[in-house]
Amino acid sequence: PIEPWYIGGPVIKGFGRGSKVLGIPTANLSVEGYSTILVEHPSGVYFGWARLSTRGVYKMVMSIGWNPYFHNTEKTIEPWLLHDFSEDFYGEELHLAIVGYIRPEANFPSLESLISKIYENRKIAENALDLPLYVRHKDAPYLTGSL
Template identity: 30%
Template sequence: MSFVHSTDTADLPVALRGGVVAIGNFDGVHRGHQAVLERALGQARQKSVPAMVLCFEPHPRAVFQPDTPLFIITPPSMKARLVQALGFDALVQQPFTREFAGHSAEEFVTAILEQRLGISHAVTGFDFHFGKNRQGGPAFLMEAGARHGFGVTLVDAFRDEGAEIVSSSRIRTLLEEGDVAQAAGLLGYRYTVEAEIVKGRQLGRELGYPTANMALPANTALRHGIYAVKLRRADGSVHNGVASFGRRPTVEDDGAPLLETFVFDFSGDLYGEVCQVSLFGFLRGEEKFDGLEPLIAQMKRDEQEARALLAAVSPLTPLDREIAFA
């Protein structure tokens, strides 16, 4: 069966019923999340049943704190790509609203896990809470599983080599600082964004540096600056490049942030294509130059530095190979 990305638990294909489900928000699908996901995959293989990921969309914090922007590391389409690469059969999103949040923990177990998904086993992090006022915790889930006929596995917090817990908030902070290399160490793959290539002012073409432009979600708090990147096309081909994320201060007063990727040794047309860009290294912050000539000179230096950096990289993990490499 091909991978299923369902945007509502009510739409689950019958063939996926009886599966093992990993439950959580999984923003970032980082190494800590992967510890939970690998346990779920192991259970599914042992039982010879489908493996699913159940998450909540939008992120609950966006519902309860709508005036506080939340930097989402992996929007739904990217999350689906990651869990598919890990070996899951489906990503199932439960629409998260205040009405849904008002349901009791027992209602969540009965309506979602038993009736809609028909699960045989649930795997969650040790601190997973659910239901109105977070009344459902690990002990409740295990007791409910015994009553409803499914098993439950709880996974302890995952710590990195420095004994610190790997968390989405740590990764967001690193990306806000531009430290994509350290963020990759916690993610287990290079931070990757996905969007349609759109037309810009085409100034880069006039300067000899045509770029593939992507408008990222408004809550993307990645540090503005220049990055060594790899761009993956819809056909699966991967190309090295250098990208600028920011507002282009030399040529615009206050443009909306764009990710502009100059793809090395490429002359094709990417407009309208949905591509992914993986960030391998931060080269420098965004600067305003005194005219186009010093800007072009710096762009040439950026290109040389990015080429050198990318010539020396290798996959961090099998998942990194699948996401960021050819």
Template identity: 35%
Template sequence: MQVRTSLPIEREPCVLALGNFDGVHLGHRRLLEHGLEQAERLGVGLDVLVFEPHPLKVLFPERGIKLLSTTQERLHYMEEIGVRTVYHLPFNMEMANTSPEQFVEKILIPLGVIHVVVGFNYSFGAQGKGNPELIQALGQKHGFGVSVLQAQTMGGRVISSSSIRKALLQGDIQSASSLLGRLPCLRGIVVHGEERGRQLGYPTANILTSEDYLIPKRGVYAVWSLIDGTRVLGMMNIGMKPTFHEMYDTVVEVHFIDFDGDLYGREITVMIVERLRDERKFNGVNELLAQLEKDCSNAKGVLELCNFTKL
């Protein structure tokens, strides 16, 4: 799969999927799969156009939107599905002020689109004035087809990035997993922390994630990761260490069970299986150690029953 940050010099006929695809959840996957079907029918490749940064970060920075996936993760999932080329174009105020007609004429047409695939709530152009009906009309004008996919649902619930964010912020890993079609994950670099866990006999990998990444609700979770090709089970704490600090930044730290190795400076991906309990303040180290032993046992029990999926 190719990744490009500018428009091609020559038009390359394609079916083009439009959207943000944050998380590449089951709804996104259905849209991309439909795009593949159209591409095979027309004898061309499936391309995807996404903007970086996320348009909401430029248009509404005060909202502080957090994302479900990194660019690297999105590309990985799209390549798995069969996307030929991903165009990562910069989103700025100039792009935000582009009219829907200019968007089609200056971006879609140069990409060589012969068919476009969008979701039912897709918007484009200045002030979001462009909608699926308008892109269908512009498609008729410029000679390309348009597919508009309706909302994908599960159990009567619309599959959307916002609903997955809500589930994760509530600590509802089961709902988030169902809507994603896989286990939610956290990816980051292992950095040095206070090393208090090591002193207590529960060494942890402190994970520094991107500031744009959504961090689930504070608490303790059963997790697993692939480290040097080996599946390693663990328990993760997301919290502010209230037993030792009155005020502390939220940190993500993972104790890998039956693992001994140096992870500092490495990027790891942690797959979140289940939330075990809330974060709470303990009355001293001994009470904390007793709870950590219970957490470790509970995490093992959950993970032994887990139907592990690939990263």
């Protein structure tokens, strides 16, 4: 287990390919103000809890890094909320409690292998977040306080 850490801000526009290419929407957060925290945490796949200001708290699995498959030049913070939303929520305030680490960032030989790894990681996150060890972070003041 890792020491939980917390980041948040309004949901911003990403590269517009999360849902379109992969079928996996990721709510991008601005990295502005988080340079220190991002240096302290290795790039890779994490899981935890996400609070959307007006909607509630959801499980999430998140990539932090450069997405080597897409050759990004900027580090991104991209949580996939494990819930079906009927609409986009750009601009809404999103707070994250990051409670677990799954794997380091990696490159993939094909889009299919990337996608299947992401679904595997989603399953791991979903199961882990049901454990008492991780469930208790759902009530973190950072998530339950008024946004």
